Amino acid sequence: MSEGNVAADQLRLLIERIERLEEEKKGIGDDIKDVYLEAKANGYDPKIMRQIVRLRKMQPHDRQEMEAILQTYLAALGME
Incomplete structure (x- = not known):
């Protein structure tokens, strides 16, 4: 495998990791939003x-x- 392919594979893996983390971050953001909505429903x-x-x-x-x-x-x- 040439260095170009190795670098491309490494870049692809890094991008995929970032995409997974962005999805997790969105999920956590949604969870936080839900907690604030729950707090509001309880009068806070x-x-x-x-x-x-x-x-x-x-x-x-x-x-x-x-x-x-x-x-x-x-x-x-x-x-x-």
């Missing part, structure tokens, strides 16, 4: 839940810095 606010998930992913220092800047901006706009 999905928009707020998404914000909480985003905040929990942040490092504590980064979150504190963001909150401090937000407070500064709110105060500057007279919204505090």
Whole structure:
């Protein structure tokens, strides 16, 4: 087998792996969407839940810095 065929086979395998992972990602995305719909049906606010998930992913220092800047901006706009 020539190097060109080996490279083509390797490329094809990589593309197929990416395609499988994309399908899995879509499935997981659908599962997450279902959980938010379930939460909404139970009276929770999905928009707020998404914000909480985003905040929990942040490092504590980064979150504190963001909150401090937000407070500064709110105060500057007279919204505090």
